[in-house]
Amino acid sequence: MKIFTNVKDVEQCATLQSDLQTVSEWCYANKMRLNVEKCCIISFTRKKNKFTYSYTIEDHSLGRRNIVKDLGVLIDEQLTFRPHYEYYIVKRCHRILGFIIRSTKNFKKPRSILNLFLSIARSILEYCSPVWSPYYNVHIDNIEKVQKKILKFISRKYNLGRTLKNYEQRLSKFGLTSLKTRRVRYDLLCLHKILHSFLDAPGLLSSLSINTRHRTRFPRTFTLDVYKNNTSYYNPIVRMCRTYNDLACSGKDSVVDIDIFNSKFSSYKKAVTERLKRDITH
Structure with missing residues (x-):
């Protein structure tokens, strides 16, 4: 559950606190105790001096965070989604590539390695992309490097490096498109x-x-x-x-x-x- 409102003064903070109290009382009446440790506050703003207020549930203060995860997507307090594609999915997929490269030494077909990448790595790179799709080239390139790395590995492993010299040729060879185009x-x-x-x-x-x-x-x-x-x-x-x-x-x-x-x-x-x-x- 998410409860949100536009906050400009203490009165609006008090209204939000009242809503929290209403939810807490409803849960208690229906024998659904809230786990306060998993509840948190985040303020979405670009102002340097943020308006802060101490919210509570059952007399327990809620922790304040700069980044939260909502349905698998990291969101920061400025709604840039940079933590999601800079630190979460890209680093995670590079670790997955390491696992794929180590585990496929005896694979005889390049398509088998590629299918592993498509199923367990590319799906992560594309999950909810309409929400967080980056617009700076540096971030677009960092995401693209993951697919470039696996195609380069496959080309070298199966001695295709001489015929597939660049990324575009490798995409064409394996019937793929760039991750940017897919987004x-x-x-x-x-x-x-x-x-x-x-x-x-x-x-x-x-x-x-x-x-x-x-x-x-x-x-x-x-x-x-x-x-x-x-x-x-x-x-x-x-x-x-x-x-x-x-x-x-x-x-x-x-x-x-x-x-x-x-x-x-x-x-x-x-x-x-x-x-x-x-x-x-x-």
């Missing part, structure tokens, strides 16, 4: 699910702004505001809409049409996949 694909698929209410997220759906003006040759499907900082500009919903706008406009002359409104999810998914592959090869 773009997941963004576009997530946007379709939100628009058609396959995801129960009315708040996200209401934030989509459809462009009803068509004054240009290639009108943008979604209307986007002018954002003054990276946090707003790279907001997940804004990023998804901007990605779709760019892909749809760039493909007006393409045989692969992407229609997020009238296409079924399976058809839309196939069209997005084909368009991304086409853009990579061209």
